[in-house]
Amino acid sequence: MGSRELYLGLWVRMTVAVLLSVCGLLVLLAAEFVLAAGVSFFALVLAPLLGGLLLFGAGFLLVFFGLQWLIAVRRGAVEWSDLRVSPNDEASGDQCSTDEGISTDELPSAQKIKRTTAILVGTGVGVLLTHSVILGAFEVSPVLFAVGSGAVIVVGFTGWLVYDELSSTSSIRTDLESEYDIVSDPEREHDVQRRVRRLARQADSPAPAVEVGASTLPKAASVGYRPSNSVILVSRGLVDSLDSDELDAVLAHELAHLLNRDAAVLTALSFPRAKIAQIADLLFEPSASSDADVIIFPLLIVSTPVYIVNRLVVPTVTRYREYVADYVAGELIGSHSAMASALATLDQEYAVHYRRDLRMQWSSTAFGIVPPPWEERKVLDGAIRFFYRRLLGTHPPTESRIERLRLCEE
Structure with missing residues (x-):
């Protein structure tokens, strides 16, 4: 396959993915x-009722707490002076007690009563004042207020999520460094960095940093949106299991991902799914209130089809960009057969390591070069493999990649 057909296939998939991602967003x-x-509209319209309920609640609690203390004093369980027991005294165990065994920690102190009622009164007055200012002083209609509030909330939530996605690179790098077990290995690091610099000069690109891990599993990954502030991680197993040409091919493959801005492209395409994941976290967070669940749940139902479509579409681009990275790597080192040989070696090494240690973790599959070996199922293996590897997989079959590279040599 020539470069024209390869990039045409990529741009067709990119166009479809972008359109579906934008529509979903x-x-x-x-x-x-x-x-x-x-929510903003009803909050404003119902503000007088809500403010009145809060003030009524504050008055009710004052009466309720007062009756509690009055009854306790009439029974001789406590004295009025006990009302002034501070929370610090309660925490230190200095509660006042009587012969009947009743202590002041069973009754709210003056500080607790004032704090609770102050919160209710302050919130109630604030709600009423806000309602009066918006509708009275500024004469803003409830509809206009709702539109403005909705826009501010959506823009704020989306902006926060964009910032979180852009800053997540550091956490991904930290996780990968932990999994690779990064160590000080000057000899290997110098050799790999020298190779990366040479490849970067050939591509007329800044050279990313290099880190070496102690893992014996041959693997490599690149993290970052631009080569100038990115890092390529390699394991000792990778450096030791590949020959010189194959190692150059793997490093060129990772550099190609950085040159093509694959991380940035896939992050942007996956943004609708990341947004939905945040909404789901708000819904299923243990500390979330049932009232919030009632509000967010309809949004999650609407979002479900968007999530499914995005989850199916983005991997088609991810898999095809692996083909492109293979091709670019072959062009950089001047040998597509070396890239094909590296893929075959890594695939074989993965199979050997998998048989030797079934407990091995493959948590960084999306950042690897070849997918881990497939674990055979006794039931519905073909359907499950098709679903996870063909539909949701981040990498195309290694055999297909090798075949494409061999065609490039012809």
Whole structure:
């Protein structure tokens, strides 16, 4: 396959993925806006009722707490002076007690009563004042307020998520460094860095940093959105199991991912799915209230089809960009057969390591060069393999990649 057909296939997949991702994102933003605007509208309209309920609740609690203390004093269980027991005294175990064995820690102190009622009164007054200012002083209609609030909430949530996604590179790098067990290995690191610099000069690109891990499993990964502030991680097993040409091919493959901005492209395409994941976290977070669940759950239902489509579409681009990285690597080192040989060696090494240690973790599959060996199932193995490798897999079959590289040599 020539470069023209290869890049044509990539751009066709990219176009479809971008259109579906943008449509999915627009659906999410519209759903979030409707939800946020609706909640804002009803919060403003019902503000007098809510503020009144909060003030009524504060008065009710004052009466309730007062009756508790009055009854306790009439029974001789406590004295009025015990009302002034501070929370610090309670925490240190200095509670006042009587012969009947009743202590002041069974009754709310003055500080607790004031704090609780102050929160309710302050919130209630704040709600009423906000309602008066918006509708009275500024004469803003509830609909306009809802539209503005919905827009601010959606933009704020989306901006926070974009920032979180952009800053997640450091956490990914930390996780990979931990898995690779990064060590000080000056000899291997110098050799790999020299190779990377030579390849970067050939590609007219800044050279990324290099780190070497103690893992005996042959693997490599690149982390970062641009070569200038990225890192290529390699394991000792990779350096020791490949010959010179194969090692250059693997390093060129990782450099190709950085040159093609694959991490940035795939992060952008996966943004709708990341947004939905954040919404799901809000829904299923243990500390989330049931009222919040009622509000967020409809949004999650609307988001489910978007999640499914995005989850199926993005891997098609991911897999095809592996073909492109293979091709670019072959062009950089001037030998597609070396890249094919490296893939075959890694695939064989993975199989050997998998048979030797069934407990091996493959958590960084998406950052590897070849996928881990497939674990055979006794039931529905073909269907499960098709689903996880062909539909959701981040890498195409190694045999297919080798075949494409061999065709490039012809």
